[in-house]
Amino acid sequence: MQGRSKEQPHRPRRQRGGVRLADVAAAAQVSAPLASRVLNADPNVRATPETKARVLEAAEQLGYVPNIAAKTLRQQRTGLLGLVVHNLSSPIYLDLLQGARTEAAANNYFLVLGDVDELLTDDEAYRIFINGKRVDGLIVQGGHGEFDQRIAEIARALPTVIVNAPPKSTDTVAPLVAPDEVAATRMLTEHLLALGHARIGLISGPHDSPTNLLREQGVRDALAEAGHTLRDEDTAHLTWSAEAGRAGLRTLAGRWENTRDRPTALIGGNSLIGIGMLRAAAELDIAVPGDLSIAAVHDTWISEHLVPSLTTVSLPLREMGETAVRLLLTDTPRTQRTIISDPPPRLHARASTAIAREH
Amino acid sequence: MQGRSKEQPHRPRRQRGGVRLADVAAAAQVSAPLASRVLNADPNVRATPETKARVLEAAEQLGYVPNIAAKTLRQQRTGLLGLVVHNLSSPIYLDLLQGARTEAAANNYFLVLGDVDELLTDDEAYRIFINGKRVDGLIVQGGHGEFDQRIAEIARALPTVIVNAPPKSTDTVAPLVAPDEVAATRMLTEHLLALGHARIGLISGPHDSPTNLLREQGVRDALAEAGHTLRDEDTAHLTWSAEAGRAGLRTLAGRWENTRDRPTALIGGNSLIGIGMLRAAAELDIAVPGDLSIAAVHDTWISEHLVPSLTTVSLPLREMGETAVRLLLTDTPRTQRTIISDPPPRLHARASTAIAREH
DNA sequence: CTGAAAGCGCTTACAG
DNA sequence: CTGAAAGCGCTTACAG
Numbered sequence: 001m002q003g004r005s006k007e008q009p010h011r012p013r014r015q016r017g018g019v020r021l022a023d024v025a026a027a028a029q030v031s032a033p034l035a036s037r038v039l040n041a042d043p044n045v046r047a048t049p050e051t052k053a054r055v056l057e058a059a060e061q062l063g064y065v066p067n068i069a070a071k072t073l074r075q076q077r078t079g080l081l082g083l084v085v086h087n088l089s090s091p092i093y094l095d096l097l098q099g100a101r102t103e104a105a106a107n108n109y110f111l112v113l114g115d116v117d118e119l120l121t122d123d124e125a126y127r128i129f130i131n132g133k134r135v136d137g138l139i140v141q142g143g144h145g146e147f148d149q150r151i152a153e154i155a156r157a158l159p160t161v162i163v164n165a166p167p168k169s170t171d172t173v174a175p176l177v178a179p180d181e182v183a184a185t186r187m188l189t190e191h192l193l194a195l196g197h198a199r200i201g202l203i204s205g206p207h208d209s210p211t212n213l214l215r216e217q218g219v220r221d222a223l224a225e226a227g228h229t230l231r232d233e234d235t236a237h238l239t240w241s242a243e244a245g246r247a248g249l250r251t252l253a254g255r256w257e258n259t260r261d262r263p264t265a266l267i268g269g270n271s272l273i274g275i276g277m278l279r280a281a282a283e284l285d286i287a288v289p290g291d292l293s294i295a296a297v298h299d300t301w302i303s304e305h306l307v308p309s310l311t312t313v314s315l316p317l318r319e320m321g322e323t324a325v326r327l328l329l330t331d332t333p334r335t336q337r338t339i340i341s342d343p344p345p346r347l348h349a350r351a352s353t354a355i356a357r358e359h
Numbered sequence: 360m361q362g363r364s365k366e367q368p369h370r371p372r373r374q375r376g377g378v379r380l381a382d383v384a385a386a387a388q389v390s391a392p393l394a395s396r397v398l399n400a401d402p403n404v405r406a407t408p409e410t411k412a413r414v415l416e417a418a419e420q421l422g423y424v425p426n427i428a429a430k431t432l433r434q435q436r437t438g439l440l441g442l443v444v445h446n447l448s449s450p451i452y453l454d455l456l457q458g459a460r461t462e463a464a465a466n467n468y469f470l471v472l473g474d475v476d477e478l479l480t481d482d483e484a485y486r487i488f489i490n491g492k493r494v495d496g497l498i499v500q501g502g503h504g505e506f507d508q509r510i511a512e513i514a515r516a517l518p519t520v521i522v523n524a525p526p527k528s529t530d531t532v533a534p535l536v537a538p539d540e541v542a543a544t545r546m547l548t549e550h551l552l553a554l555g556h557a558r559i560g561l562i563s564g565p566h567d568s569p570t571n572l573l574r575e576q577g578v579r580d581a582l583a584e585a586g587h588t589l590r591d592e593d594t595a596h597l598t599w600s601a602e603a604g605r606a607g608l609r610t611l612a613g614r615w616e617n618t619r620d621r622p623t624a625l626i627g628g629n630s631l632i633g634i635g636m637l638r639a640a641a642e643l644d645i646a647v648p649g650d651l652s653i654a655a656v657h658d659t660w661i662s663e664h665l666v667p668s669l670t671t672v673s674l675p676l677r678e679m680g681e682t683a684v685r686l687l688l689t690d691t692p693r694t695q696r697t698i699i700s701d702p703p704p705r706l707h708a709r710a711s712t713a714i715a716r717e718h
Numbered sequence: 719c720t721g722a723a724a725g726c727g728c729t730t731a732c733a734g
Numbered sequence: 735c736t737g738a739a740a741g742c743g744c745t746t747a748c749a750g
Contacts, residue, residue: 018492020727031737036729046735065490069437070727072428073742079493080471091450091660101472108487112439112469113460128467131424133377134438242664275664282666301450305601305634307641307666379743390721395745405719429743432726 019062027058035059039066081328082135084114091300092271092317093141096164099321100139107329109136116141120150130157137328139163139321142176161324164317166210167338176338177324179315181211184345185218188267188295188313191347193226196356197265197293201234203248203277204269212237215269215297234263245276246283253284264356268296271303274310278352289354299348308351316341378421386417394418398425440687441494443473450659451630451676452500455523458680459498466688468495475500479509489516496687498522498680501535520683523676525569526697535697536683538674540570543704544577547626547654547672550706552585555715556624556652560593562607562636563628571596574628574656593622604635605642612643623715627655630662633669637711648713658707667710675700 025035030051037045038055045052058064072078083100085093101111112135118125128134138158140151142165154160155174162176185202192200202219205212220230233255236248245268256262268274274296281288288294288308299314320341327339384394389410396404397414404411417423431437442459444452460470471494477484478499487493497517499510501524513519514533521535544561551559561578564571579589592614595607604627615621627633633655640647647653647667658673679700686698 018727021729022727032727033729033737034735037736040729044735063490065486065492067432067727068491068493069428069431070742071729073426073432073744074727074729076742078428094453097472101474105474105477105484110471110473110488110493112471113456114469115460115464118464125464127424129469131422133424133427134469246664275661279664279666279668302634302661305605305638307638377743380745381743391743392721392745393719396720399745403719426743429726430745432728432742433744433746435726 018067019064021064021066023062024055024059024064027062028055030055039064076133078134078136079108080110080112080135081325082114082129082138082140083111084116084119084138084140086116086141090272091302092298093164095317096321099318100325101321103322103325107325109325109329126150130154137161139324139328141165148173159328161327163320163324166214175327177320177327177341178338179317179320180340180344181214181315182218182221184297184313184315185215185267186222187218187345187347188297188311189219189222191311191349192265192267192293192295192353193222193228195265195293195353197263198226198228198356199234199263199265200228200230201252201263201266202230202269203236203238203245203252203266203273205237205240205244205273207237212269219267231263234266240270240272242272242276242279245273246280247276248273249277249280249286250284253280253286263292265293265295265353268294271296271298271300271310271312274312275302275306278306278308278310288352290357293353293356295353299346303348304350306352311350311353312348313345314348315345316343319343377426378423380423380425382421383414383418383423386421387414389414398423435492437493437495438467439469439471439494440684441473441488441497441499442470443475443478443497443499445475445500449631450661451657452523454676455680458677459684460680462681462684466684468684468688473497485509489513496520498683498687500524507532518687520686522679522683525573534686536679536686536700537697538676538679539699539703540573540674541577541580543656543672543674544574544626545581546577546704546706547656547670548578548581550670550708551624551626551652551654551712552581552587554624554652554712556622557585557587557715558593558622558624559587559589560611560622560625561589561628562595562597562604562611562625562632564596564599564603564632566596571628578626590622593625599629599631601631601635601638604632605639606635607632608636608639608645609643612639612645622651624652624654624712627653630655630657630659630669630671633671634661634665637665637667637669647711649716652712652715654712658705662707663709665711670709670712671707672704673707674704675702678702 021035022032025032028035035055038052039059068079081104083097104111114129119129138154138160140160140162142162152173160174162174164178165176167176167178189200200223202216204215223230236251238244238248266277268277274294277294278288281292286292295311297313299312303310303312323339323341380394381391384391387394394414397411398418427438440463442456463470473488478488497513497519499519499521501521511532519533521533523537524535526535526537548559559582561575563574582589595610597603597607625636627636633653636653637647640651645651654670656672658671662669662671682698682700
């Protein structure tokens with residue numbers, strides 16, 4: 001939020017002379033309170049059907065729309081929910097945003113966008129957004145170890161739902177909506193095992209990141225059940241980016257020179273990593289899936305358009321967005337619980353994985 | 360917006376007992392109006408520095424944050440701008456959103472997200488969003504021929520900026536912020552010409568779509584200057600999707616069987632089309648760039664990670680978002696003009712284009 | 719320049 | 735059940 005000028009720029013003016021409730025009431029020859037009650041479908045209203053019709057018709061006729069600011073001021077409710085995400089340019093979280101937006105709209109709520117880094121580091125942005133009563137509730141993308149303190153503070157000030165963060169054993173400060181990470185990589189691994197792969201590697205995000213821990217767990221679990229293990233030399237842990245996926249595969253491939261002692265399949269910790277892995281394979285002349293099967297977590301729009309198309313497992317991001325909004329709109333007490341979102345992860349088998357070839 | 364229930368769900372309640380201006384004024388032993396003026400840095404205030412300091416300190420001490428709803432009601436200003444986009448899941452427009460969000464934040468404005476289709480087809484969404492005085496202004500993504508009527512209606516009700524639509528010869532209903540489409544494809548074409556390509560084809564969106572017309576124009580212009588032309592048999596016009604790019608190249612390639620009479624380079628009307636073209640080439644065993652150079656409009660995050668990495672031309676989407684917001688916040692009269700956004704398109708030469716090979 | 723008063727438009731205790 | 739009155743919290747003509 002650098003460069004914010006303290007002086008206020010010119011602001012667009014609202015055109016005056018909108019139709020007010022009082023105008024509707026006058027036109028319908030009833031009092032304003034009664035008009036309000038009729039328009040809000042108050043069940044206690046005993047006015048005759050004719051009267052009600054008169055009110056509704058007057059509102060329609062005049063094009064009446066309640067002034068939100070007045071309503072908000074009176075009801076202490078904004079009709080807005082904040083969605084504070086980390087990296088808007090990642091294709092991964094767009095589905096979450098879409099789900100949240102749709103569910104909000106279905107309840108006559110709108111979404112206001114915030115940026116995690118901005119909100120957690122910029123005090124002014126924080127004050128305006130959080131304390132300024134801009135929103136009735138907040139959906140914040142978790143997984144920021146360093147900022148847990150700040151999120152706790154936010155949750156105390158405002159109904160908050162954390163989304164897409166790994167469940168913590170530590171005290172939860174707000175409800176959490178998360179996908180079943182372990183099941184996702186387990187599914188991917190079982191898919192590869194079923195294709196005859198016995199030695200399967202993993203290129204993922206930071207080794208100690210909670211998300212990686214869960215995803216790695218899924219791989220280990222599935223391998224263990226099949227009597228295999230995840231070998232250290234078959235893993236690389238860098239960041240969650242395509243660049244890291246590329247570097248990771250290059251590192252592993254460096255260990256494979258002049259030897260057939262190597263994995264026949266590799267799992268990417270997320271779709272960006274998977275994309276980078278495909279690229280590295282092409283650069284290194286490793287045939288996919290001929291020499292190496294590749295699969296990754298997250299099914300984004302690009303997966304099926306890559307060459308080869310990428311086998312993935314999809315997480316219910318859209319549903320998580322919906323659930324987060326629903327939680328905010330219906331969960332009276334700030335229940336502190338973790339919701340592992342439905343539906344479970346789903347496998348999308350594509351061209352990047354195939355039956356293991358004898359080496 | 361299907362499935363919206365008319366009954367209102369439970370709404371999160373705002374915690375009571377916030378600090379009001381009156382509290383600050385009392386603590387600082389001044390009147391509420393004076394406190395308001397000091398806090399808003401009214402230059403006409405002549406209070407002693409001590410008094411001002413007392414007010415500011417009291418506000419700080421009490422953690423005072425003005426109630427936005429009250430401010431809005433009084434000032435007829437929401438501090439919100441609507442951003443109504445067409446397809447949030449397209450990677451192309453995220454930059455525009457980012458630019459708009461950042462510029463808005465820099466002016467203490469926030470962005471409320473809307474969906475074009477929803478707003479243009481759902482009357483209730485329209486009423487609440489547009490007439491409900493939810494936002495001070497609107498940025499709406501254009502290029503929807505069918506909905507021009509509705510957008511004109513919106514522009515009459517609310518300061519509006521249309522973004523990323525092709526300039527129309529017809530009456531403009533609101534300021535338009537657009538990229539230099541013609542320059543973009545011209546640049547791409549000149550890049551290919553410089554590589555020695557003489558016969559260059561185009562796979563693009565609907566033939567009569569205004570955006571396509573401009574992009575096609577750029578290709579034609581550059582070819583004409585070099586003494587070449589765009590041949591009908593070297594073009595395909597479907598939709599703006601990856602699937603269309605794939606189908607387009609398949610169609611063209613069908614014409615190339617058993618002949619060397621074919622283009623050596625192809626331009627994709629947008630990056631999705633380019634991605635589909637790369638895929639089709641791989642499926643058809645057309646070497647890129649060996650047999651065919653491919654380049655496309657829009658530089659998205661994925662471009663450099665494709666195999667081969669895709670030559671593109673970037674449009675100033677981020678800047679367009681910024682400009683649109685700035686226009687809304689500073690342009691007092693609703694000037695009706697078209698702004699071709701700076702900076703001009705920029706070429707990103709990558710592995711998918713190379714020197715033309717003799718056929 | 720500053721303060722008392724009004725008012726933005728709505729909803730809801732409260733009294734009838 | 736309905737209406738008159740109050741009040742949400744702020745800013746700004748207006749009077750002094």
